[in-house]
Amino acid sequence: MYTTQLQKHDDKPAPTGSAETAELTEAFEARIAADEFIEPNDWMPEAYRRTLIRQISQHAHSEVVGMLPEGNWLTRAPSLRRKAVLLAKIQDEGGHGLYLYSAAETLGISREEMVEALHTGRSKYSTIFNYPTQNWADIGAIGWLVDGAAIMNQVPLQRTSYGPYARAMVRVCKEESFHQRQGYEIMMAMANGTPEQKEMAQDSLNRWWWPSLMMFGPTDDNSPNTAQSMRWRIKRETNDEIRQRFVDVTVPQAEALDLKIPDSALKWNKDREHYDFGEINWSEFWSVVKGEGPVAKERISARTNAWENGAWVREAAAAHAARHNPVKKVA
Numbered sequence: 001m002y003t004t005q006l007q008k009h010d011d012k013p014a015p016t017g018s019a020e021t022a023e024l025t026e027a028f029e030a031r032i033a034a035d036e037f038i039e040p041n042d043w044m045p046e047a048y049r050r051t052l053i054r055q056i057s058q059h060a061h062s063e064v065v066g067m068l069p070e071g072n073w074l075t076r077a078p079s080l081r082r083k084a085v086l087l088a089k090i091q092d093e094g095g096h097g098l099y100l101y102s103a104a105e106t107l108g109i110s111r112e113e114m115v116e117a118l119h120t121g122r123s124k125y126s127t128i129f130n131y132p133t134q135n136w137a138d139i140g141a142i143g144w145l146v147d148g149a150a151i152m153n154q155v156p157l158q159r160t161s162y163g164p165y166a167r168a169m170v171r172v173c174k175e176e177s178f179h180q181r182q183g184y185e186i187m188m189a190m191a192n193g194t195p196e197q198k199e200m201a202q203d204s205l206n207r208w209w210w211p212s213l214m215m216f217g218p219t220d221d222n223s224p225n226t227a228q229s230m231r232w233r234i235k236r237e238t239n240d241e242i243r244q245r246f247v248d249v250t251v252p253q254a255e256a257l258d259l260k261i262p263d264s265a266l267k268w269n270k271d272r273e274h275y276d277f278g279e280i281n282w283s284e285f286w287s288v289v290k291g292e293g294p295v296a297k298e299r300i301s302a303r304t305n306a307w308e309n310g311a312w313v314r315e316a317a318a319a320h321a322a323r324h325n326p327v328k329k330v331a
């Protein structure tokens with residue numbers, strides 16, 4: 001999507017002299033301080049570029065792997081309307097993955113390299129997608145809580161300092177907001193349904209609450225990347241700040257559903273004007289980050305199989321493109 005604007009690397013050799021680099025670094029930092037967007041052809045420090053590739057590609061993988069737990073319920077949606085809405089939502093997630101892979105490609109990494117890093121476990125994706133979807137209420141809980149958490153995290157990213165990432169986030173946030181509402185609407189239907197349906201909604205909240213809080217990452221004290229990413233304005237708010245906002249917004253939504261958040265320490269703190277909440281199980285978080293989540297192996301094998309089984313489609317598309325848009329040879 002953005003790659004057509006890129007200059008070739010050999011158009012403009014990177015400066016090597018340290019004085020020149022110091023000057024460039026200073027100019028780069030001044031632009032960050034002035035809240036200007038950094039664009040693909042602009043000079044940027046190598047560590048900034050690597051941090052963006054890491055975050056954007058992991059974000060893209062999360063969107064694509066995130067299609068799997070919901071896809072699991074497409075054939076069992078309780079009505080045609082629910083099926084059509086869920087299908088549209090899952091397609092949106094695939095689109096988000098594509099915008100994000102394209103944004104990462106502008107930083108000089110190929111789609112194939114990113115996909116390979118996912119398949120070999122060198123690149124992460126959100127811990128949340130390593131938990132199974134056990135019943136239809138989980139589709140409601142994912143939309144409400146997981147997409148709700150995603151929006152909290154992504155709204156500040158609309159102002160991230162890298163232009164292509166920020167612009168991708170604008171559209172993603174609009175679509176995520178529809179996703180959150182479709183999830184909440186399923187929860188409303190179930191919470192106001194039969195006692196059995198309400199029990200399913202509560203059980204789903206019990207299972208998805210804590211993994212949703214883990215989506216925001218480790219506490220700021222234990223986050224190795226936050227300080228530098230805040231300085232570069234890649235991240236505009238810290239993990240703990242966004243997590244707190246999510247809790248503050250979501251507690252009244254649970255009350256409106258007459259469902260109970262599974263945290264005995266949850267309490268409004270009138271001095272802080274925020275909810276206090278209990279301790280996340282950080283050892284569970286880190287083990288899921290390491291790839292030991294309940295359905296981690298299934299997720300990666302589903303993605304690897306899809307990539308292998310789709311090879312013929314990529315080959316056919318490449319052959320079609322070569323026939324219809326042959327690269328013009330310059331004499």
Ligand code: BYC
Nearest residue numbers: 059062063066093125126127150214215217223224225226
């Ligand atoms: N899961 O220093 P930290 C969606 C890793 S898609 C896995 O705080 P950072 C949806 C972290 O990568 C939503 N790993 O890192 C889709 C780092 O390891 P590396 C996805 C995690 O980057 C379909 C290490 O822990 N959203 O919602 O400053 C259907 C230390 O962390 C997690 C995004 O990707 C985690 N939860 O901050 C429905 C948003 N947390 O990379 C819904 C963009 C931390 O150094 N990403 N780690 O090896 C971000 O905002 C940031 O990358 C994070 C982490 C806040 C996630």
